[in-house]
Amino acid sequence: MNISGLLRGLIGDAQVQEPKSLELKAGQVVKGMVLQTFSDQDALINISGVQVRAQLEAPLKQGEVTMLQVQPESKGGQIVLKPLQTSQVQIAxxxxxxxxxxxxxxxxxxxxxxxxxxxxxxxxxxxxxxxxxxxxxxxxxxxxxxxxxxxxxxxxxxxxxxxxxxxxxxxxxxxxGPPLHEMLDQLTRTVEKEDQGGKALSPQTRALVEAVRVLLQQVKEAGGQLTGASAPAGGPAQPGGASAPAGGTAQPGGVSAPAGGSAQPGGVSAPAGDPAQARPIEEGHHALGRIMKAIGVEHEHQAFKLLGTDSPSEARDRQADSLKSVLMQLAQVPDASEEVKQAAQQAVQQITGQQLLLSPDRNALFSHVTLFVPLVQADGTQTAAIHIQSRKGKKGGLDANNCRLVFDLQMKALGDTLVDVQVVNRIVSLHVHNDSSFTAALLESYREEIAGGLASIGYQFISMKVSPYPAKLSDINDASGEDRMSGKDSKSNGIPSVYSHKPYKGVDIRV
Incomplete structure (x- = not known):
């Protein structure tokens, strides 16, 4: 009797199935679910229907499903995966x-x-x-x-x-957009052309044009005081070009976010009516604060305070205190030229962008703010970009005791310069990036004055280092361990990189 033939007829030919294979390439994204966890962070994971044993270096719970991305360092039969949200590899x-x-x-x-x-x-x-x-x-x-x-x-x-x-x-x-000083210069030329063009303007429009000219002059004068071009009332020029604050103690960054909340794009419309002449910004403030006030960083806050005022004349007077307020009115008058209206609208948009960059981060433990400052020097005007990174204080503001400031400067004599200021428990270290051969000796000759200036505002100067200007965005990142700031290869990308999260460098899953 053919027993084997009978059994084959009953159960069929036995077929041995080959085990499922998993082919993964760098950049590929797969869905993984933790089936079982073992000791020493080992776990059994189902990836695309294939069960693999992997070592977890990221906290994943049993039953959790997440998107994983294959990393380029996968080699030698060992696949390295990271959660997609923390991976920096381009998606396949x-x-x-x-x-x-x-x-x-x-x-x-x-x-x-x-x-x-x-x-x-x-x-x-x-x-x-x-x-x-x-x-x-x-x-x-x-x-x-x-x-x-x-x-x-x-x-x-x-x-x-x-x-x-x-x-x-x-x-x-x-x-x-164009640097702040170029925008201010263009605005100056535009309003002067409007004023001298011979076109019949209403008294309201002519008063607005004059107010813009006065406020622009105030901004430029304060910018000159920052560089020591002229000493402000109430304080002599300090070594290094910074003016001494009168009636207050300077803090790193020198400016806070506008009170009363961040600006909304477009701003708050100023009331119609005859504008008052632009009033001089009060003395007794640091030059940087006067620049910000004249530009209109506090415009929305001031407008909110004026909502309940009983004096219309006082409201109009206050509305002429800032460049943003006057420009918003100028952009709406019917007899102004289209060139003036367009220049005013672009300037208002740029000022609003500055306000938004000064607003504290709402959803992060750290705040990143960026400040553009026009600096007037004997050889011309430039815009300095100041990046401030800080933990949030108790009330959500910047922590002046522990913060980082990066000054991004393009100077005619020294060239491109980055000044990286690290503040830890009010102890300050400086790292200057510049390609000029004499920069180190020049700064060393001012070491005592730098230390004295910082001590006068309650900070201790501990160290100073000079390095070449970074050729790549990652160079300053590697040197400081912080986010990227700027670099020769991408000036326009320097600011967005400040607000990107620090890349996660750990390996999450090894298969």
Whole structure:
């Protein structure tokens, strides 16, 4: 009797199935679920239907599902994975469609590019975040390329600001538009042309034009005081070009976010009526504070305070205190030329962007603020970019005892210069980046004056270092262990990089 034939007829030919294989490439995104955890951070993970044993260096609980990305350092049969939200690797094209599907979005070229750019910008790819950027993209003008507005949209997101076209436009004008001193110079030429053009202007318009000229002059005078070009009333010029504050103690950064909340793009409309002449900014304030007040950093705060005033004349008088307020009125008068109106609107947009950059981060433990300051020197005017990073204080403000300040300067004599100031428990260390051969000796000759100046405002000077100007954005990052600031290779990208999260460098999962 053929027993084997009978058994084959009953149960069929036994087929040995080959074990499932898992082929992963760098940049690929897969969905992983923790099936079981073992000791020493080992776990059994289901990845695309294949069970693998992996070592976890990121906290994942049993049953948790997350998107994982294959890292380039995978080699020798060992696959290295990281959660997609902390990975810095470009997403593989073959995975973009699946990631978009998990975000509840359609697989279109625009959404693919948006997802990739957000990932490269360090934005955590959650469903809510990606959909918020997609909604913003739908509202943006199709004439503006995506890569043009997205960096400033990321700044708005990192600072917790509303993702609206107005917010993005204001930040874009401040970050990517002409430097502040060029905007002020252009505005000066435009209003002078309007005033001397022979066109019949109403008394209101002529008063507004004159108010703009007065306020622009105040800004330039205060900018000259910052560099020691002229000593402010109440205090002599200090070594290094900074003017001594009168009636107060200077803190690192020299400026705080506008009181009463951050500015909203577009600002608060000033009341119509005959404007008062621009009044001189009160003495007794640091020159930097006078610049910010004359420009209009506190415009919305002042407008809010005036809502309940009983004196219309006082309200109009106060509304003429800032450049932003006067320019908003000038942009609305019917008899002003289109050139003046356009220049006024662009200037208001740039000032609003400055206000937004000064607003504290709403959703982070650290605050990053950026301040643009026009500096008037004997050989011309330039704009200094000051980046301030600090833990939030008890009331949400900057912590002057523990912070970092980076001064980004383009000077005619010294050239491109970065001054990196680290403050820890009111102890200050300086790291100056400059390519001039005499910079180190020049700074060393002022060491005692630097120490004395810092001591006079309650800080202890401990060290100073001079290095070449960074050729790449990552150079200053590697030297300081902090976020990237600036570099020769990408001036326009220096500011957005300040607001990106610090990359996570640890390995999360080894398979």
């Amino acid at each position: 094209d073959g995975s973009l469609g699946e990631v978009l599907k998990s975000m509840g979005m359609s697989d279109t070229p625009e959404n693919r590019q948006l997802l990739q750019l957000l990932h490269q910008s360090g934005v955590a790819l959650s469903k809510e975040t990606v959909q918020a950027f997609a909604a913003l993209q739908a509202r943006m003008s199709s004439d503006i390329p995506q890569e043009n507005w997205l960096p400033t949209a990321v700044i708005a997101y990192q600072k917790g600001l509303p993702l609206t076209p107005d917010t993005v436009a204001s930040l874009k004008q401040a970050v990517q």
